[in-house]
Amino acid sequence: MIDPNMFQLVCFYAFAAVTVVAALGVITLRNTVHAVLSLVLTFFSTACIWLLAEAEFLAIALIVVYVGAVMVLFLFVVMMLDIKQEHVREGFIKYLPVGIIVALVMLGEMLALIGVRAMHQAVMGADPATVAGMSNTAWLGNALYTQFLLPFEVAALILTVGVVAAVVLTLRQRTGVRHQQASQQVRVNPRDRVRVVKMAAEVPAAPQPAPGKETTP
Amino acid sequence: MLDQLINQVGLPIVYILCIVLPLVITVALYVWWERKVLGWMHVRMGPNKVGPFGLLQAFADVTKLLIKEVILPTSANRALYYMAPLIALIPALAAWAVIPFNDKLVLANVNAGLLYLLAMTSLGVYGIILAGWASNSRYALLGAMRSAAQVISYELAMGLCLVCVLVLAGSLNLTDIVHAQAGSKGIFDWFMWPLLPVFVIYFISGVAETNRAPFDVAEGESEIVAGFHVEYSGSAFALFFLAEYANMILISFLAPILFMGGWLSPLPASWGIVGQASVLWLFVKVFVFAFMFLWFRASFPRYRYDQIMRLGWKVFIPITIVWVLVAGCMKFFGWVTVGTGG
Numbered sequence: 001m002i003d004p005n006m007f008q009l010v011c012f013y014a015f016a017a018v019t020v021v022a023a024l025g026v027i028t029l030r031n032t033v034h035a036v037l038s039l040v041l042t043f044f045s046t047a048c049i050w051l052l053a054e055a056e057f058l059a060i061a062l063i064v065v066y067v068g069a070v071m072v073l074f075l076f077v078v079m080m081l082d083i084k085q086e087h088v089r090e091g092f093i094k095y096l097p098v099g100i101i102v103a104l105v106m107l108g109e110m111l112a113l114i115g116v117r118a119m120h121q122a123v124m125g126a127d128p129a130t131v132a133g134m135s136n137t138a139w140l141g142n143a144l145y146t147q148f149l150l151p152f153e154v155a156a157l158i159l160t161v162g163v164v165a166a167v168v169l170t171l172r173q174r175t176g177v178r179h180q181q182a183s184q185q186v187r188v189n190p191r192d193r194v195r196v197v198k199m200a201a202e203v204p205a206a207p208q209p210a211p212g213k214e215t216t217p
Numbered sequence: 218m219l220d221q222l223i224n225q226v227g228l229p230i231v232y233i234l235c236i237v238l239p240l241v242i243t244v245a246l247y248v249w250w251e252r253k254v255l256g257w258m259h260v261r262m263g264p265n266k267v268g269p270f271g272l273l274q275a276f277a278d279v280t281k282l283l284i285k286e287v288i289l290p291t292s293a294n295r296a297l298y299y300m301a302p303l304i305a306l307i308p309a310l311a312a313w314a315v316i317p318f319n320d321k322l323v324l325a326n327v328n329a330g331l332l333y334l335l336a337m338t339s340l341g342v343y344g345i346i347l348a349g350w351a352s353n354s355r356y357a358l359l360g361a362m363r364s365a366a367q368v369i370s371y372e373l374a375m376g377l378c379l380v381c382v383l384v385l386a387g388s389l390n391l392t393d394i395v396h397a398q399a400g401s402k403g404i405f406d407w408f409m410w411p412l413l414p415v416f417v418i419y420f421i422s423g424v425a426e427t428n429r430a431p432f433d434v435a436e437g438e439s440e441i442v443a444g445f446h447v448e449y450s451g452s453a454f455a456l457f458f459l460a461e462y463a464n465m466i467l468i469s470f471l472a473p474i475l476f477m478g479g480w481l482s483p484l485p486a487s488w489g490i491v492g493q494a495s496v497l498w499l500f501v502k503v504f505v506f507a508f509m510f511l512w513f514r515a516s517f518p519r520y521r522y523d524q525i526m527r528l529g530w531k532v533f534i535p536i537t538i539v540w541v542l543v544a545g546c547m548k549f550f551g552w553v554t555v556g557t558g559g
Contacts, residue, residue: 064332
């Protein structure tokens with residue numbers, strides 16, 4: 001008999017291992033397209049881990065938003081880049097000390113966080129969705145749109161500002177560009193463009209003479 | 218142990234095969250029907266030599282494709298080149314897991330079914346992009362670029378259409394969505410009436426998502442030869458073909474399930490057997506939509522690329538955003554009655 005809990009644990013470690021290997025691939029693979037694909041795999045296996053944790057909405061949203069849209073555009077851009085590998089590797093040694101310092105600081109912070117959590121022994125309560133007897137998605141929707149409506153709307157506004165900023169940064173007024181006006185094109189009256197002329201059928205005046213012998217030029 | 222293996226591994230595999238095998242056969246027949254319909258619309262005969270009415274033509278084509286050699290272009294990316302058709306096909310088949318055929322007949326009755334569908338349909342574009350890039354061909358890359366931009370744009374409009382449906386139904390579960398369209402008014406309880414513009418936009422976006430005419434700029438034979446799969450031959454090409462047609466049939470299933478009451482009957486229940494909800498009604502509705510894919514292809518010239526972008530971003534997305542608000546009002550003020558099903 002296979003124990004379901006045991007199986008879940010095995011799955012977790014398998015997905016976690018794939019996530020870590022794929023994440024390492026993102027920073028080590030030489031080919032940029034391969035690196036992006038490895039990032040896609042990282043997102044995907046993270047979504048699998050979230051599914052194991054019964055956070056189904058977050059998992060699928062991660063796939064829809066990041067894998068399905070953001071990474072597609074990312075791949076789109078990376079494919080168009082013409083990157084010379086030598087230039088990418090050039091600064092590796094030069095920036096290594098800075099990189100190590102940043103990594104060490106991050107490691108220290110993470111350890112501190114884990115330590116704080118371990119000391120406080122914060123016991124996780126039961127899954128609120130299960131307690132309320134709702135599906136994960138329904139509970140999340142209720143919580144977001146009632147309890148946390150203001151932060152949710154503020155987040156949406158900040159994202160919109162980000163979009164506007166991105167557009168403004170790249171927008172430049174160019175003179176002498178002739179744009180098509182789709183509404184005008186649609187509104188065009190065929191009679192302004194084409195004139196259908198009625199003509200009487202032309203009757204040949206006389207029967208064509210039979211083709212004579214071919215003459216050599 | 219054996220019991221567990223049979224129940225948790227064996228039976229699901231049998232169920233999956235029960236969906237996938239008929240699907241593959243349907244794709245073959247659908248290809249035959251497409252060529253036949255196109256033929257009639259062009260005042261031609263269509264395939265009529267292989268088998269009765271040319272019915273075996275598609276199978277003959279598949280056999281031909283399977284025994285042809287798969288050619289790897291020079292300095293193509295070998296691994297990605299061979300993986301791309303699979304990446305296109307797997308999400309196209311995986312999406313079928315949550316499609317309900319009637320009250321009980323569904324492989325996985327998932328609560329977040331609609332989201333799952335959105336996730337799966339958005340993954341298919343990777344196959345196309347990777348095929349275009351890995352082929353090491355200019356035409357293929359151009360096709361992939363066009364396809365990526367187009368699919369992303371129309372996915373937004375499609376997602377907003379789905380939001381309208383789930384606002385009215387109050388559920389992401391596809392079976393519950395069909396139940397929400399059941400009621401005493403019969404055909405007028407279907408979501409296509411309160412959501413008419415969204416319904417139209419959904420189907421058009423579906424045509425664009427599957428890269429079908431008149432949105433087939435990703436292939437665009439007259440401009441970029443055959444787009445992303447120009448370098449593919451043999452069975453690898455057959456997989457792309459299968460994925461595209463499986464996706465078309467999927468969209469043809471989703472439109473009735475989301476907007477036209479799925480397996481519910483359009484006729485009053487007192488009419489005996491035709492008034493009863495049945496999987497046959499679903500198939501009839503699916504056939505109408507599947508036929509419309511072919512009808513579009515025979516009727517409309519290909520959209521120009523910038524016009525596709527304009528239609529997606531400047532027409533469809535604003536309309537659907539407004540209709541999300543309208544759907545919210547309908548739900549809030551109780552303008553539509555939503556059935557709970559039985």
